[in-house]
Amino acid sequence: MDARFWHAGVPKAGMSSPPKFDRIRRRSEFASIFARGRSLADYALVLYWRERTVGPPRVGFCVGKQLGKAVTRNRIKRLLRESWRVLAAEVEIPADLVFVARRGGVCFSLAEWVASMRGLLRRAKLLGEGNG
């Protein structure tokens, strides 16, 4: 009990800022989400997701080689991470999400990525009521 109180109490300084989001990193997790998750897409992004019973939402990004060379792909990943940083607080349902970039979004700016991502999340009904 003492220890649990300490754990809950210490990160209160961090709680005021948006919580650090969890990433999906293992190859097996990506594979199972692609295999058994649900999916939605627009012309710039594909969203795969699988709901979970407990815990914060986790996210992974996938930018394939058809999107361009290393510089282009790195830039797209950074913009996707930034977009998720903007939207993560609005997602209230625990789930594993994977965003796959498509060719239509090569020239997107941050605002366009955020708009695309928000649209997909709304269609998947993963956003909280206040933001939906």
Place this chain on the structure above:
RNA sequence: CAACUGUGCCGGGCAACCGCGGGGGCGAGGACCGAAAGGUCGCUUCCGAGGAAAGUCCGAGCUCCACAGGGCAGGAUGCUGGGUAACGCCCAGCGGGGGCGACCCCAGGGAAAGUGCCACAGAAAAGGAAACGCCCAACGGAACCCGCCCGGGUUUCGCGGCAAAGCUGAAAAGGUGCGGUAAGCGCGCACCAGCGGCCGGGUGACCGGUCGGCUCGGCAAACCCCAUCCGGAGCAAGACCGAAUAGGAGGGAGAUAGGGUGGCCCGCCCUUCCCUCGGGUAGGUCGCUGGAGACGCCGCGGCAACCGGCGUCCUAGAUAGAUGGUUGCCACCCCGUGGAUCGCGAGGUUCCGGGGUACAGAACUCGGCUUAUAGGUACAGUUUUCAA
């Protein structure tokens, strides 16, 4: 206010807020995640992509595997001398080619070790030749003449002489000129090219001189020969920790349930359960950044590449892979039936608005090469020119 050549350098800057990766320090009690190995949090401070990080074309370090020694096969390199840990790289030179020039380019050993190829055309494409042709001095014919034989003359010819010219080709058996000849030929001579010997200079590639006999096609980025070098794989190398499941080895349990061996019993083996052990997968940690290191200065060191000495500094270490987002100001470039101003004019200066700022992202680490690259800039030099 020009056109170039060589060697280099920079690769937008400053500030604010939010966010990311790593090192150090503190919180810290071993709480949380995980079966374990191990990982996770907060605050603070410092650091955080390139000249090519790229292509993976060479050379090394490092790691594992193989290995007595030597040879063959295979591969790479290829003028000379240096530099270097090493190189196919760099520097200096030699030879050849290009440019008015500064300078640039060259896979630049051997064709007399051997094999092979040189299409079409052409007489002939390499120890070899004459169809068209040129010439009758000698040789051998034919016709005519000197009246006939002998002997001779003229013309013409070849089973005679020739390879110069013409023809073909990318390339034709040294080239040009003069002499010589029946016509010709290095047949003779002069110069040039090539070959060989000698002398001199140079470490050497080679250069200069001289003498000689007169002469030998090209292709080795065709096989090959010669000289030198090379064991193979690559950090996804490799080392350590290590579940679940399956399988392996050892020990034990059951008072023998089932199966096998056997005529039957004992025994032995398998199936069941427990414990231990080692191999090893997922996963994790290390390898992982301090090095042929960077920068500065000096040296009667070297033409230079480079070498030596001294001083200062620590300057990315991710692993679905860290540098981003939003702004403000400045720098540069482009656009404008835009405004002002100078000018006859092409146009220049300034203000305003809009847009843009290349090529491109470390993945074990170095030395090179190659390729991509907006714009800017330093030094040295060439040509034309009154002048740059």
Place this chain on the structure above:
RNA sequence: GCCGACGUAGCUCAAUCGGUAGAGCAGCUGAAUCGUAAUCAGCAGGUUGUCCGUUCGACUCGGAUCGUCGGCU
């Protein structure tokens, strides 16, 4: 990241030792048919991915470059 293989007509593939780049399908024109398909005859279509080099002469030989496709956690 590392290691390999391949680029030829619109498509699928040939081209021996370096000597004029061919075949099938597709396309166009004509014949034949009332018309179409099939058939027959003819035609066009290529800087051999790109750029250098060796050679008298490169699809072929050498080098660079671009692109495509595999293999190794």
